[in-house]
Amino acid sequence: MATLYNVHPQTPQTRKIEKIREALQQGAIVLYPTDTVYAIGCDLNVKSAVERVRQLKQISNDKPLTFLCSSLSNIADYARVSDSAYRIIKRLIPGPYTFLLPATKLVPRLVMSPKRRTTGIRVPDCPICLALIEALGNPVVSTSALSITHGNQVVSDRTAKAELFDRLDGSVDIIIDDEAPMGYQVSSILDLTTEEPVMTRQGLGAEAAFTWGVTLANP
Numbered sequence: 001m002a003t004l005y006n007v008h009p010q011t012p013q014t015r016k017i018e019k020i021r022e023a024l025q026q027g028a029i030v031l032y033p034t035d036t037v038y039a040i041g042c043d044l045n046v047k048s049a050v051e052r053v054r055q056l057k058q059i060s061n062d063k064p065l066t067f068l069c070s071s072l073s074n075i076a077d078y079a080r081v082s083d084s085a086y087r088i089i090k091r092l093i094p095g096p097y098t099f100l101l102p103a104t105k106l107v108p109r110l111v112m113s114p115k116r117r118t119t120g121i122r123v124p125d126c127p128i129c130l131a132l133i134e135a136l137g138n139p140v141v142s143t144s145a146l147s148i149t150h151g152n153q154v155v156s157d158r159t160a161k162a163e164l165f166d167r168l169d170g171s172v173d174i175i176i177d178d179e180a181p182m183g184y185q186v187s188s189i190l191d192l193t194t195e196e197p198v199m200t201r202q203g204l205g206a207e208a209a210f211t212w213g214v215t216l217a218n219p
Contacts (some may be wrong), residue, residue, distance in 0.1 A: 002170075002174055006175075008178070018135060020174055021132065024043040024132075030051065031174070031175045033128060034126050037182075037184060040053055040141075040144075042140070043109065044138055044140065056172075058148075065110075065142075067141045072089055075099070080102040080104060088214065089192070091195070094125075095205050096205040097123075097209065098120045098121070100189065121139075121141055128178060144186060146184070161181075163204075188205050189201035189203070196215070
């Protein structure tokens with residue numbers, strides 16, 4: 001059974017964040033709120049936890065995992081950011097965007113795309129997420145809890161928060177409840193690996209991205 005933490009959505013309690021940090025560093029995986037959907041995550045640098053996240057979400061090792069950073073300078077530690085990518089990211093963060101970027105050596109192989117050597121990075125507009133990153137001192141893996149198959153049921157955009165918690169209670173170690181309505185809209189994915197920024201998934205914040213020169217892939 002997972003440990004449940006009720007965490008304030010705007011001013012996360014330091015004591016609770018520290019307890020969660022300790023568990024994550026020891027390999028725990030967490031179900032937690034973001035500025036888009038509830039996500040499954042772990043400490044980026046704990047291999048066994050990353051493997052558990054992949055297994056729970058049924059993501060093969062040739063598919064990259066997204067992780068959360070705290071700022072643009074933090075992104076630059078884990079990805080090579082071109083001048084054009086820098087300008088776009090600076091205008092859009094924090095927010096509901098996943099940026100596909102060339103990975104640096106700090107990104108574990110188990111997280112990046114092995115063929116393209118790219119990674120997906122977010123800077124969420126979510127105080128709980130940012131508090132976790134700050135406490136850990138490194139990024140947090142973030143993959144949507146929606147579409148997870150639990151038994152014969154699939155977590156979907158019709159799954160209530162209480163039902164989500166109940167279904168995943170035995171699969172994760174920690175559940176964070178921000179006592180706010182659960183979001184169901186995913187992030188927009190922006191491929192910034194070339195000079196021409198392309199949106200490969202249209203989600204929250206898409207219109208703002210279009211105003212900064214991002215084009216939709218295969219419109």
